[in-house]
Amino acid sequence: MAPSQPELTKGKKRKRDHGSTTTERVKKGTGKLIRFEAEAEGEGEGKTEDADNKDEAPPENPEQTRDLEPIHQKPGHRHEHSHKSSLHPRRQQRDFPKAHTTLPPHVLKKRDELLPIRKSLPIWPHVKSIRAALRENNVLVLTGETGSGKSTQVPQFLLSEPWCTKTIAITQPRRVAAISLARRVAEEMGSLFGNQSPSAKVGYSVRFDNATGPGTRIKFLTEGMLLQEMLRDPEMSQYSAVVVDEVHERSVNVDLILGFLRNLVAGVDKGRKRKTPLKVVVMSATADVQALVQFFGEGLQTSARDVEVETGDSGAARTKSGKPSIDSPESKPDQSTNSKSSNQPTQGHSQVSTCFVEGRQYPVKTVYLPSPTQDWVETSLKIIFQIHYKEPLPGDILVFLTGQDTIEGLEKLINEYAQGMDADVPKLLALPLFAALPQHAQQRIFTPTPPRTRKVILATNIAETSVTVPGVRYVIDCGKSKIKQFRNRLGLESLLVKPISKSAAIQRKGRAGREAAGQCYRLYTEEGFNTMEERTTPEILRCDLSHAILTMKARGADDVLNFPFLDRPPREALEKALLQLLHLSALEETGAISEQGLKMAKLPLTPTLGRVLVEAARPERDCLLDVVDIISALSVENIFLNLVTEERKEEAEAARRELYRREGDHMTLLVTVQRYEEERSDRKAWCEKHFVSHRAMQNVMNVKKQLLQQCSQLKLLTSTDKADSSPSEAKTQAILACILRGFISNTARLMPDGSYKTLMGNQTVSIHPSSVLFGRKTEAIVFSEFVFTGKAWARGVSAVQLDWVSEVIEAIM
DNA sequence: GAGCACTGC
Known part of the structure; x- marks a missing residue:
């Protein structure tokens, strides 16, 4: 029953990542960060803290971080940058607020308190090489592991650079991250935050909540927000730099952003050349450096060749031989920044720099099962109690499971078994964690553990990236997760339990080493680990591409089959999506985006x-x-x-x-x-x-x-349209006709045997039990969701007449 | 005839 202990680590003294003197500082820093993340989950977002100092402007001090002693300069003693202003009229135009007043004392105090923590971050020693890399080249690929401080520090490092006259954008996959990072960076800079004051230098932009002002120089935004901005302002004229963070998560949006950015820095977008080059920093946790460098390097080389052809510039000809730097960071751990352009001084900005920053993580011992199991709930239960009896407090347990049902099953079992524990054994507190759980129930993981109690958090993938659970020293990983997969042929999505990738397994394991040394119990064998895929299949390879392609077309990337994809989806998937968009009249017969399609994209x-x-x-x-x-x-x-x-x-x-x-x-x-x-x-x-x-x-x-x-x-x-409180028959028919127009491929007719078969595809579907039409028979249905979970289900169903459906099909075919 | 990992504009 008990998993075998790995011989490798047994008895061997565990080595810390850092000396004992720094450990204290590190702990302090980590603790702060976690509290700050936890706060960000809550409501209110702490916007009141600086509110009473609205009119006070913090000093503008662009030089402050240059010599690694940024914050120690007295406010008011800021450097004048007249030369810069004359070189960059844009800065004057934007009229970034100047510091005529002193900083609010508590803002200053907080900034000074945070400085030693910033200085202890692993990224801090790299400031010079990061700046040098971007002066030399326009693209930097930065690999920084968890806890390196890249998300908060990199924008601050760049702010004072001579080329940085406008705003720096930094993207995040999630809203909470964008908001909490913005607040943190504002504190570190001694600036007000968001739209508290026109002088606030740090802001954020997420859906329904834009907290930026005229003085915003660092702007955190979600990937979707940046994409929307890119449709409205193709040259990204308000930015000097774009930092794309968490690229390893490989959302569809990040893939689109990277493709657009590659075209932009390479100047291949027709007629779209910025006056000053856009600096791009791509940040990723895992070492996918090679693919990223190659991706941007090829674009730059293409553009260099174009220059040669257009101008006959003999200097440009040499670029062809300048290969992008593809050194993996592991191979040169002591050389933090690589750039291959140094031997070609005439070819500045045509290469890609790389930088590797080590992470900060306590060691985590891995324990495998001796033989595979199918019963994760049972095995988890045994390991939970084994840890609980054997290991001292504190140290909470985080269990990764696949979904709500297994989580609730295990929760019930833990509570049952815990009742039978002796009174002298500490208590166990089981806490479920999944996205569908109400907010207040999710918050329970952040409340302090009661005395003599160990928390057991039973979580889905949500704890892998979205939520950082504090206090965890033990991770139990079932090795599976539910993954959405789009089937092109059927045009439906399915949710399947599949093995996770090695990188996901490593990510889960890392959750045990955020605050102290930890242990990770994998509910699979070591061989099982070895047979896992290296990395999770990027979303763009397993989703419906129609939305992505519409976005590309709206941005003028017409040739979707030759779009610069980091991972190219199969031709079949691209063609399927193009056909779908054609049926929706988002595209003309020629493949160009229609006027209607442009509206849809926005x-x-x-x-x-x-x-x-x-x-x-x-x-x-x-x-x-x-x-x-x-x-x-x-x-x-x-x-x-x-x-x-x-x-x-x-x-x-x-x-x-x-x-x-x-x-x-x-x-x-x-x-x-x-x-x-x-x-x-x-x-x-x-x-x-x-x-x-x-x-x-x-x-x-x-x-x-x-x-x-x-x-x-x-x-x-x-229109003259008015919403009626009770729609008439005619109105209802008009509404259903609109739904039919969008969802014509999601229609089915009643068969003599009482089942439904789709009109386009002849697939059997059933009305989902959650529908008000469940169990009803009607000649035809249209549905807004088509999912496969053991069986093909139609969800969001309306009853329609068969001849309405035929009419629409005839019109578009 | 019964179900749902996670983001985001």
């Missing part, structure tokens, strides 16, 4: 939902406001609460009956949103009464507001 919606919206704005449909309500409800998590017990389910059914519509789920959503809005006194109580999620409804209202704004910007909101 909406924060999938192409299908975007198409529904655009259709609703047409005069003959004239139902935009109702459709916006439906789309808003479809854009958020399920607005109807999931009930567990049979009794509560029946209660909910009865309470919701007045909302249900026989036309299907879409009209039911419309009525629910309308009734919620009609409720003027207590919407929260209304939600509780109808078993509707209040949080989800608040999100619906946010999305609705944003969509209406964008509709008016895109000149879609010009």
Whole structure:
């Protein structure tokens, strides 16, 4: 039962990553960071802290970090940079606030407190080489492991550079990260934050929340936000540099950003050349340096060849021989920055620099199972109690499982077994953690552990990247996760339990070594580990590409088959998506983006939902406001609460009956949103009464507001349409026609045997039990979601007439 | 005839 202890580490004294004197500092620093991450999870975002000093401007001191003694210069003694101002009129134009006043004392104090922590970060000694690298070249690939400090320090290092006259953008995959990093950097710089004051130098931009001002020089934003900006301002004229962080996570958005940036720095975008070059820093945790360097290096070389052809410049000819630097960082651990352009001084800016920064991590011992198991719940249970009896407190346990059901199963078992423990054994506190859990329940992992208690956090993938659980010294990893996979042929998504990659396993293990030395129990054998894929398949290789391609077309990247992909999706997947966009009339027959397609690309919606919206704005449909309500409800998590017990389910059914519509789920959503809005006194109580999620409804209202704004910007909101509180028959038909136009590939007809078969593809589908049409028979259905979980399910279903469907199909084929 | 990893605009 007990997993074997690995012989390698047994009895051997574990070596720390650093000496004992620095350990204290490190611990202090780590602790701060974790508290700060935990705060960011909460509401309010601490915006009040500096609020009473709104008018006080911190000193502008661009030189401050240059000599590694940034903060020790007295405020007010700032350097004058008249030469810089005359060289860069843009800076004057932006009128970045100047420091005529002293800093608020508490802001100063905080800044000075943080300085020693900053200085102890592994990235701090690299400041000179990072700056030199970007003076020499326009692209830097920086590899920094967890805890290196790259996300907070790199933008600060670059701010004082002569080329940096505008703003630095730094992207994050998640909202919380963008917001909390911005707050941290503001504190470190002794600046106010966000839009507290026009002089605030650090800000962030995430959906529904833009906290930037005229003085913003460092701007943290989500990847999606940057992409939207890139559609509106193709040259990225407000930025001197773009830092792309967490590239190793390889979201579709990051892949698009990298492709666009490569074209931009290489100047291959037709007619798009910036006056001053854009500096690009690509930051990644794992050592994918070679692929990234090659990716940008090839682009630069192509452009250098173009220059040669155009100008006949003999100097440029030499670029051809200048290969991009492809040294792996591990091979040169003592040489922090590599650049191959030094031997070709005439060829500045045509190469890619690399930099490797070591991480900060305590050692973690790995323990494998002697033989494979299928029963993770049972095995986890044994290991949890084995750790609990054997290892001293403190030291919480983090268990990685695949989903809600296994988590709840294990939680129940732990609680049962824990009751049988002797009174002298410390208590065990099992805490589930998954995204669908209400916010307050998720917050429980951040509350201090009660005395003589060990926390056991039972988590999904959410704890791998999104949430940092404090206090963990033991990790149990089942080696699997649920992965979404798009099937091109069927056009449906499936969620499958699959083995994780080696890099994910290493990431999970690392969660045990954030605060002290730890242990990682892998519920698989060492051989099992060795057979795992090296890295997780990037999302772009396993998702529906229609949205990505629409974005590319909207940005003028017309030749999608030759787009610079870091990983090129199979031709079949690209063609499938192009065809889908053609059917949606987002593209012309020639493949060029249509006027309609451009509007769809600018909406924060999938192409299908975007198409529904655009259709609703047409005069003959004239139902935009109702459709916006439906789309808003479809854009958020399920607005109807999931009930567990049979009794509560029946209660909910009865309470919701007045909302249900026989036309299907879409009209039911419309009525629910309308009734919620009609409720003027207590919407929260209304939600509780109808078993509707209040949080989800608040999100619906946010999305609705944003969509209406964008509709008016895109000149879609010009109709005479009025939302009726009870849509007429004709209105209902118009609404369903719009839904059909977007989801024509998601239609099915009733077969004589009572099953449904899709009209395009002849696939059997079933109406999902969550639908109001579950168990009903109607001649045809249209559905907004098509998922495979053991069986093909249609979710978000409306009843339609077969001849409506045929009409649309004939029109587009 | 019964289900849902995680982000994000």
